[in-house]
Amino acid sequence: MGHQVPVTEELHDYMVAHGMPLDEIATELRAETEKLGNPAGMLTTADQAGLLTMLTRLIGARRAVEIGTFTGFSALAISRGLPDDGELICLDVSDEWTSIGRKYWERAGVADKIDLRIGDAHDSAAKLDGEFDLAFVDADKDWYIKYFETVLPLIRPNGLMLFDNTLAGGRVIEADGPADRKEFNAHIAQDDRVDVVMLGIGDGLTLVRKK
Numbered sequence: 001m002g003h004q005v006p007v008t009e010e011l012h013d014y015m016v017a018h019g020m021p022l023d024e025i026a027t028e029l030r031a032e033t034e035k036l037g038n039p040a041g042m043l044t045t046a047d048q049a050g051l052l053t054m055l056t057r058l059i060g061a062r063r064a065v066e067i068g069t070f071t072g073f074s075a076l077a078i079s080r081g082l083p084d085d086g087e088l089i090c091l092d093v094s095d096e097w098t099s100i101g102r103k104y105w106e107r108a109g110v111a112d113k114i115d116l117r118i119g120d121a122h123d124s125a126a127k128l129d130g131e132f133d134l135a136f137v138d139a140d141k142d143w144y145i146k147y148f149e150t151v152l153p154l155i156r157p158n159g160l161m162l163f164d165n166t167l168a169g170g171r172v173i174e175a176d177g178p179a180d181r182k183e184f185n186a187h188i189a190q191d192d193r194v195d196v197v198m199l200g201i202g203d204g205l206t207l208v209r210k211k
């Protein structure tokens with residue numbers, strides 16, 4: 001087996017500082033989110049944010065969808081990777097949480113790119129139409145297979161779907177680990193329509209390239 005460096009909090013901070021450090025707006029968004037207490041644990045990590053921006057730019061994404069927006073941290077990262085006339089559709093059920101994000105999207109000058117749709121994503125994802133370059137899925141984990149099957153047909157060839165929390169704190173390899181993640185990871189691993197790479201970043205981020 002090759003060598004995998006364990007990423008401590010200090011090492012994570014070092015990597016972010018030497019990669020794409022958070023600016024004042026993203027830092028303040030995180031600080032306001034932290035005041036929510038326990039829900040703040042749902043935040044995407046800072047190194048993931050840099051990766052989201054970079055991947056969005058790398059594939060030249062113009063149209064993207066995010067399922068699970070929370071306080072808008074990952075949406076800020078993705079929208080910053082889009083061109084000025086790009087579009088990010090954000091699906092989330094919480095008006096309260098996403099309204100925090102709206103303030104920071106305005107400050108960052110990306111609000112015009114973001115189309116926030118409040119409601120159950122089980123319905124709103126099924127209503128998506130048109131072609132997408134990128135999708136980031138970070139909502140209810142027991143619905144990941146359905147989000148994958150619903151959104152994949154809308155992704156352009158060579159487009160990207162990203163799924164967060166796919167390692168479930170490392171518990172996916174335990175006998176009593178979360179069935180939803182185990183089933184999802186197995187489901188996409190055998191799917192010939194896509195290439196899959198699982199990254200040990202944050203709580204596990206799976207990259208799915210549509211062939």
Ligand SMILES: C[S@@+](CC[C@H](N)C(=O)[O-])C[C@H]1O[C@@H](n2cnc3c(N)ncnc32)[C@H](O)[C@@H]1O
Nearest residue numbers: 042043044068069070074092093120121139140
């Ligand atoms: C892990 S958080 C998203 C974190 C966000 N991507 C970030 O970077 O901070 C999950 C979000 O999914 C939303 N959510 C969960 N189930 C949902 C559903 N069925 N429809 C819409 N939103 C849902 C929650 O309201 C919550 O804001």
